[in-house]
Amino acid sequence: MMKIGYLGPKATFTDLAVTTVFPNHEKVPYNTIPECIDAVSSGEVELGVVPLENAIEGSVNLTIDYLVHEQTLPIVGEIVAPIQQHLMVHPNHSDDWDAIRCVYSHSHAIAQCHKFLHKHFKQAMYEYTTSTSAAAKFVSENPELKIAAIANRLAAQTYGLTIVQENIHDYDYNHTRFIIVQKENRELSIDSPLYAGDKTTLMITLPKDQAGALHQVLSAFAWRKLNLTKIESRPAKTGLGNYFFIIDIDQKMDDVLIPGAIAELEALGCSVQVLGSYPYYII
Amino acid sequence: MMKIGYLGPKATFTDLAVTTVFPNHEKVPYNTIPECIDAVSSGEVELGVVPLENAIEGSVNLTIDYLVHEQTLPIVGEIVAPIQQHLMVHPNHSDDWDAIRCVYSHSHAIAQCHKFLHKHFKQAMYEYTTSTSAAAKFVSENPELKIAAIANRLAAQTYGLTIVQENIHDYDYNHTRFIIVQKENRELSIDSPLYAGDKTTLMITLPKDQAGALHQVLSAFAWRKLNLTKIESRPAKTGLGNYFFIIDIDQKMDDVLIPGAIAELEALGCSVQVLGSYPYYII
Structure with a gap:
């Protein structure tokens, strides 16, 4: 049995996601996303589950910003859950x-x-x-x-x-994504029937804000036929007008294609960080 | 004097943004983002100001989703404000x-x-x-x-x-963006010293989820040297795995370059909607 931290309080949407994917483990609620991530980092809990996008409780950007700038923990899993009110x-x-x-x-x-x-x-x-x-x-x-x-x-x-x-929410297609973070980058030891595939998340910083730089970056993925399922620009610590990108590739880290794309991006002057390569679970 | 709706209550970060850019107008607080947008649509207020990203109060995705799926109002301005706690x-x-x-x-x-x-x-x-x-x-x-x-x-x-x-927030670079919506797509009649430039926001739906489609889309901007300052994928109404993109171009709508890019995208099978071409104000 693992101890799993999550963005509380009890019975939030994060709790519902954790309860569904990890039914037989001990759950520990935290009041804020940074507190939950810190608890993983200090070893208080083994896993932490926090919302990544489209959340009811919890600010999306906070999760990525805190992981990127404060506590660099690997993403080891993702839970995609419908928002049913x-x-x-x-x-x-x-x-x-x-x-x-x-x-x-x-x-x-x-x-x-x-x-x-x-x-x-x-x-x-x-x-x-x-x-x-x-x-x-x-x-x-x-x-x-x-x-x-x-x-x-x-x-x-x-x-x-x-x-x-039941189901009084306006849009059926609304989903929340939660990420699972762990102190060490090793595979999750769970075997869930909700497993739906693997993805790899990269953070890419462009050399400078220039027309077409992003287009060049995407070429590295396009000619390798690596399919991107998400792309998002986020302001960098350095202020307005400077961005980094979060990109999701719909496959596990491999030995050839993704490392090749990363090497090509680095040759272009980009800095690339692998935030995780992990399974995702759809509820 | 205009009536300006905003995401309340009184003294939120949205109120602070409105008060700074529109010091001499009547302000009307609304409890939720949809209520504020609806009030603009029904003519109860002339302008509406709601957070678009990185907000303390108010969910980011809600604004774009509501504008795209429910009340299609043009964006006529943007306010960029530091988050100072x-x-x-x-x-x-x-x-x-x-x-x-x-x-x-x-x-x-x-x-x-x-x-x-x-x-x-x-x-x-x-x-x-x-x-x-x-x-x-x-x-x-x-x-x-x-x-x-x-x-x-x-x-x-x-x-x-x-x-x-003062300023006890962890990151100095944190900003919130607020958009200003109006019922008709005409220029804002304000003359603010905070004016910092113009931008154009497009919503682009790809013909289908295919490796490299986004790369092709960005080519249309890259070879015209149109600079993108934001790109974000959002799940489409049709469910998981289908996306549309929100793209910001750092210039006003023109007669040649942006219409040319849009025509090229449509020829590729994309659907393109101009959400607005508008001035932005930096506080």
């Missing part, structure tokens, strides 16, 4: 839930259910909480109030609430 | 602030000041609030408690707090 009430109100006066949730979750709420609860008030699970907790502790929470299935289970409307 | 206390405690027991703020702000807090307030507790300004408000209303807030300068002014430590 449900409307839940205290069991006392499961029959008269359409009379609720106020909806509690994280502001991002309320924004994600904008169309549903606009249609069904136009007159309701909203109260913003620091996480979706905090909203579920509040509803469970106040059975006398006519209120509902928007949160995930794990929050309903954890706090004993009844889901009265 | 300050430690502030009630004036009663300005002399004994190092004895504070608890720090209040949004979890993203606390994460951004991770190194400072770890060094100076290792024993302090943290309380998470739904925005940095909510933390400042709480501190102002509880002068008897030995607590501090992390928030911006406008929040200190708004709630009468004393800044006891």
Whole structure:
């Protein structure tokens, strides 16, 4: 059994991802992304799971910035999870839930259910909480109030609430990516039926901000038929107008193609860092 | 005088950006990004200002997704603002602030000041609030408690707090981008000394997920010496593995180069949408 740190509190979307992929391990919640990454670095936990993009709780950029600038830990896995928001009430109100006066949730979750709420609860008030699970907790502790929470299935289970409307989020295609970091760069010893493939993530810094430099960089991948599934520019520490790129290649690190592309990029004056080559799991 | 909607509440980083660039207009706070964009669309306000990336309050992806999939409003301006976090206390405690027991703020702000807090307030507790300004408000209303807030300068002014430590954020290079949307695509009628240049933002959908397609797309810009300052892949509505790209070009829409690049991309089977061509302001 491993100790796995994650961005808490209990029953967040990160918790749901960890619980699904690592059902039989000890979970330790942390309040912020840096605290979770630090805990892996200090050996307090063996693995850390934090959101990488499109998160409800937790700022995307923080994860990459902290990994790149502060604690350089290898990425050893990725979890891709759908964002499914449900409307839940205290069991006392499961029959008269359409009379609720106020909806509690994280502001991002309320924004994600904008169309549903606009249609069904136009007159309701909203109260913003620091996480979706905090909203579920509040509803469970106040059975006398006519209120509902928007949160995930794990929050309903954890706090004993009844889901009265499933999947009220506006877009079905919404997914969150979580990365798994570890102190040493060795393969994850889990064998999950959710395994869906491998990818390699590179961080590339261009020699200077010049027209076409990125195009040149991508040539190194294109002629080798290496397929990129993600590309994102991020401001470098040096300030506005300077960028580095995060690139995902849809295969495991090999002996020829990826090392060849990296050598070619370095010859062009780029600096290249392999952030990880790892399996991903789709929930 | 214009009515300008922004992602609230009062004294958030979005409010600070709006107040700096549009000092003499009426400001209307909205609780979520979709509500703010809808208010522009319905004519309730003339302009809307929402975070686009790297935000403390407000999810980045939500803005682009809502603009692309729900309310297609043109981007007519951009504000680039540094993220400066300050430690502030009630004036009663300005002399004994190092004895504070608890720090209040949004979890993203606390994460951004991770190194400072770890060094100076290792024993302090943290309380998470739904925005940095909510933390400042709480501190102002509880002068008897030995607590501090992390928030911006406008929040200190708004709630009468004393800044006891300036710029406690870990990274100086951190900036937030806010976009200004308007119902009609006409030029902003403001004349600001913060004007720093123009850019054009395109959304490009590739014909299908194929190795090298992005490289081909960038060729259209590279040989015209059009400089890209941002590139980001975002999952398309159609699900995992399908992407569109958001690209920023560092010049205003012209009659020859950008239309030529767009025509070339369309000939390759891409679909291209101009999200805006607009001035940007650096605070």
